[in-house]
Amino acid sequence: MSILDVSGLTVRSASGALVRDVSFSLAPGERLGLIGESGSGKSLTSLAVTGLLPDSLTASGSVLLDGHQVVGARDADLRPLRGPVAQIVFQEPLTALDPLMRVGRQIAEPLRRHLGLRGAELRSAVAAALDEVALSEPRFARAYPHELSGGQRQRVAIAIALAAQPQLLIADEPTTALDVTVQDAVLALLERLVAERGMALLFISHDLAVVSRMVDRIVVLRDGLIVEEGAVAQVLQHPVEPYTRMLVDSARALDAFLDAKETGA
Numbered sequence: 307m308s309i310l311d312v313s314g315l316t317v318r319s320a321s322g323a324l325v326r327d328v329s330f331s332l333a334p335g336e337r338l339g340l341i342g343e344s345g346s347g348k349s350l351t352s353l354a355v356t357g358l359l360p361d362s363l364t365a366s367g368s369v370l371l372d373g374h375q376v377v378g379a380r381d382a383d384l385r386p387l388r389g390p391v392a393q394i395v396f397q398e399p400l401t402a403l404d405p406l407m408r409v410g411r412q413i414a415e416p417l418r419r420h421l422g423l424r425g426a427e428l429r430s431a432v433a434a435a436l437d438e439v440a441l442s443e444p445r446f447a448r449a450y451p452h453e454l455s456g457g458q459r460q461r462v463a464i465a466i467a468l469a470a471q472p473q474l475l476i477a478d479e480p481t482t483a484l485d486v487t488v489q490d491a492v493l494a495l496l497e498r499l500v501a502e503r504g505m506a507l508l509f510i511s512h513d514l515a516v517v518s519r520m521v522d523r524i525v526v527l528r529d530g531l532i533v534e535e536g537a538v539a540q541v542l543q544h545p546v547e548p549y550t551r552m553l554v555d556s557a558r559a560l561d562a563f564l565d566a567k568e569t570g571a
């Protein structure tokens with residue numbers, strides 16, 4: 307059975323449809339990339355999948371998360387799914403962090419709620435979670451989010467998202483807000499954790515180079531519609547849709563420019 311099965315998903319605002327008739331599914335452990343330009347509907351799709359759309363927008367169609375229908379469900383019924391089944395890592399780590407709570411307590415919260423850990427067991431699980439994202443010094447557990455760098459905050463957000471051992475991780479442009487020098491380290495961390503835990507991954511990005519590194523299969527969105535999908539190598543080497551070709555060409559042009567700069571040409 308799929309861990310995520312999206313079928314005919316449409317998201318509307320008062321002025322019209324923003325995501326239109328989107329369908330895709332993810333098997334346990336599978337890694338799927340959702341790509342498209344800014345405004346193509348990637349984030350709204352990921353929010354609809356977890357039932358986190360703002361009240362001003364409505365979803366129709368079907369989203370089955372581990373067999374549970376998300377579209378039309380009450381928030382109280384979705385909350386239990388958000389830890390152990392699916393978790394999102396957002397572009398801006400501060401979205402996920404409480405500015406007034408020390409990092410260690412924020413990581414402890416899902417461990418307590420979803421895994422029932424208490425006392426010494428909880429303390430050692432918090433230390434292990436921080437260790438896993440390479441923040442093992444004790445000062446990190448005691449820090450408030452504003453005392454950390456952007457890359458460290460995103461590591462904490464990843465530790466919180468993974469604490470309840472979700473079967474599906476949704477990463478929505480997880481490195482876009484980070485300095486280029488730390489982007490690679492955070493991607494490598496995500497790549498390792500997803501592989502080690504055998505999690506399914508829905509990876510959202512406008513950056514083809516990043517997506518192709520992280521996933522096996524790609525869905526291309528344009529104006530809220532799926533215009534192309536397939537295995538990553540096939541879509542990138544032989545893009546069928548002019549829109550996908552344009553994305554591939556602009557990624558190639560950037561690569562060539564960077565190569566030329568590196569070789570001093």
Ligand SMILES: Nc1ncnc2c1ncn2[C@@H]1O[C@H](COP(=O)(O)OP(=O)(O)OP(=O)(O)O)[C@@H](O)[C@H]1O
Pocket residue numbers: 319324342343344345346347348349350351360362363512
């Ligand atoms: N709360 C909202 N109310 C009305 N329209 C919205 C709302 N949120 C997003 N939109 C619109 O829906 C469309 C899709 O937005 P979405 O955030 O999913 O794009 P995206 O592909 O994730 O873009 P980006 O890469 O810039 O994050 C855009 O045209 C956006 O302006």
